[in-house]
Amino acid sequence: MTIDSPAHPQHTVEELDRVTIRFAGDSGDGMQLTGTQFTKTTAVFGNDLATLPDYPAEIRAPTGSLPGVSGFQVSFASTDIRTPGDQPDALVAMNPAALKTNLGDLRKGGLLIVDEDEFNPANLKKAAYAVNPLDDGSLSGYQVVRIKVTRQNELALEGLLLSAQQKFQSRNFYALGLVLWLYGRPLDTTIKWATEKFRRNPDVLEANLRALKAGHAFGETTELFRVRFEVPPAPVKPGLYRHISGNEATALGCLAASVLSGLPLFYGSYPITPASDILHELAKFKNFGVKTFQAEDEISAIGSAIGAAYGGHLALTGTSGPGLALKSEALNLAVMTELPLVVIDVQRAGPSTGMPTKTEQSDLLQAMFGRNGDSPVAIVAPSTPSDCFFMAIEAFRIALKYMVPVILLSDGYLGNGSEPWRVPDIADLPKIEYHYATNTENFQPYLRDRATLARPWAVPGQPGLEHRIGGIEKSGDTGDISYDPGNHHRMTLARAERVARIVNDIPPLEVQGPSEGDLLVLGWGGTQGAIATAAERARRAGKTVASAHLRYLNPFPGNLGDVLRSYKKVLVPELNTGQLVLLIRARYLVDAVPFDKIAGQPFKIAEIEAKIDEVLGLRGPYTLEFGPASVLAGG
């Protein structure tokens, strides 16, 4: 029981260990901001959390329309969590379109907060509601809280010299204040942030703060809520924490690689969703000597990075799937010239333009094989937003040591998703070494290091090492153009063997759970949270299920074969039509079972749990809720 002044209604406090909230509104309603601020407050409060922004590709689709709905989901808990939650426990819907597109995900019996002012005939029509869903009984399965957010916000802002439109734009702060109250969070983080953000615009600042406080006070005074919720802080390792998204972590990891190696970073990139944030971040770091080049196209972006690599810099290019396709010929030039280059692919739903703002893991085979000729590159994949930091450093470490292009496969879920991150000590990060060739005696551009098979990095400016490289096959002995059959055979094998030898330099695959047993659930990339949690739940229910997550995809960790053969069955959940499972089956002759979801959305924990039970023979065949009986539209 909270101790309130007598004027305030008494609210029962219910303690929960995990809550998932989704904020949804028109893309002009500031839902990303609302979600981000709620997340920051929650992080400072000490909960473990994970977020999932879900925004439309249209910058401003028609106001109130279904395609214009923007959402932000945050899950927070008093325990360690790894996903943004399967189903929201609470949905804040700022208009009818937001209700319509998000209601299906809300947990049955969940809390639904709506701005009833926005459920007017015009908005209902835009959302294709024949009758107002607030009045037709269709929401009876939920705890519906109708609030006149627009009107209440207007009242709070009375007297401010702002247009009606400007006042309307503060509604999200009203909603934020209300939800902060509902979950027992303080306002100070948002007040501090807003004061800084809007310092040049005191009228807007005043409006937002008033709205925030009014929303909070409304929660306090209204009798609409029977309970408010508390989610105690999670027991986390002591230290300094920050909030970080995958794209931020990727940019910082690349910068760290520059600092750790002492080589200046060059980033060539062309704007593309969802990778552009990496360009935005790196463009800020000029005081670290970072040079960013916004190229005229994807090809120029990688070409410039190859030029920078040739010039002895730490060379990086970044893109998403369609951009990787455009870069493939130039990437092959880096394969042939054996230059250290890192290529980031923040994967999105394909093929072609696909669904740019939705996540998918469907570029694995493109990264692996999507070039002409036999063209091996190293591939790494972070498994959480903060892991992007470490895998970016790994990508550069490998690229420099083996003189090889490395593809880092992130995805939209990791890139835009965020989590609290315990800030690492710089001294604990790996050293990154590189060697410029300087010895002019018997210098040959393709004379390889005996251990790594790396060729020397002879950088322009070094006297006596003038030489020519290029995309035409070269003699391994002299570096001259060579059409010699034996030479091409040997050079092709050497390019492959060089990548294969990276296996000696990467950690073995770690298994969570029993080291042998009935089932191994194997994943890669951004699905780790859902897979590990599902396997953990299975173990708690007494099943011998282990999980493992690949962060190195080419080469695979050296113990992967042994791990696979330690279980009776292997299940491989992927957000594609079975790309890793194809490689696993081919490479290790293991009869691994695919579990594919291609919906632009991450796995839900429950989906993997159900599939685990199916593979273990504990239930009948499981199909995803939208898995059609027929692939034809409408089933």
Add this chain to the structure above:
Amino acid sequence: MTTTVHSTTDEQIPVLTRKDFVSDQEVRWCPGCGDYSILAQMQKMLPELRIPKEKLVFISGIGCSSRFPYYVETYGFHSIHGRALTIATGLKTARPDLTVFVITGDGDGLSIGGNHLLHAMRRNIDLNVILFNNRIYGLTKGQFSPTSEFGKITKSSPYGTTEQPLNPIRVALAAGATYVARSVDRDTHHLEETLYRATQHKGTSFVEVYQNCNIFNDGAFAAFADKEVRQERMTYLEDGKPVRFGKDLEHGIRLDGWRPEVVKNAADDAGILIHDVHSEDTTLANILLGLDYPAFPVPIGVFRDVQRPTYDELVQRQVDEARAKGEGNLADLIKGEEPWEVS
């Protein structure tokens, strides 16, 4: 036209000769190809730069011309079709201390790599772009190119082409190039001087070289570029000088409204166009580039030479200024703006 010996005061740099720039690679262009002359003039010119050869880089794309880097004893990168400029842009941006040449052709530079050419010139990155224009695809054995004349009969256009050619000089001016020049493979003195002047310009230097492909487009430029006729049929553009041609420079070009016309035996320079390479306004250059044989003499020389900050130097300046204000500290940066302590 004489080749001047360009002096420098830096005594540290060893005196190099043409031979220092000849690599050990066997040159594999067809005997009689215009590329030989361009290579020879380049190798003669390079010592005059007084730049250590390890600071010189030649980057090329794909095509006959793009074999060039193999034959020059400097750093060299024979890349992929059309993309030499992208690699050169990255290299020069990362390493402004290097002198970078881009060797390209009419197919490599204006067809598959056309986009990059526009943007390099727009940015004014300090590169020396030498475009060998033979108006044909040579390495793929004789298809028409983006500079082939309308109606040209080739292997891929047996009924004649149905598309208009690009004028590379016009493209360069439209893209805002700060140095635009043209020369001819056979006019060796003019070519060497033009290459040298291109290297002295800060910013993108664009040089179109009319280059004869004696196998698939022989004589494409012979009608005006052959030694016997070139003084009558070409005009050598020189800054501040009247636009004249003929054995004794007896003819001139003047304007009738915006239309150029030939003045035969113009006794004095009254009304004759005076060339101005340093003009920001490109109107005159655009009029001159339209002159073509047989109605007019073909202009060669420098069309435009203006100063603008270069891309690489602007990027470097931003980095230097940011560092002067305070070197970045990774440990501070990765804490983010709003960290919190858990004890």
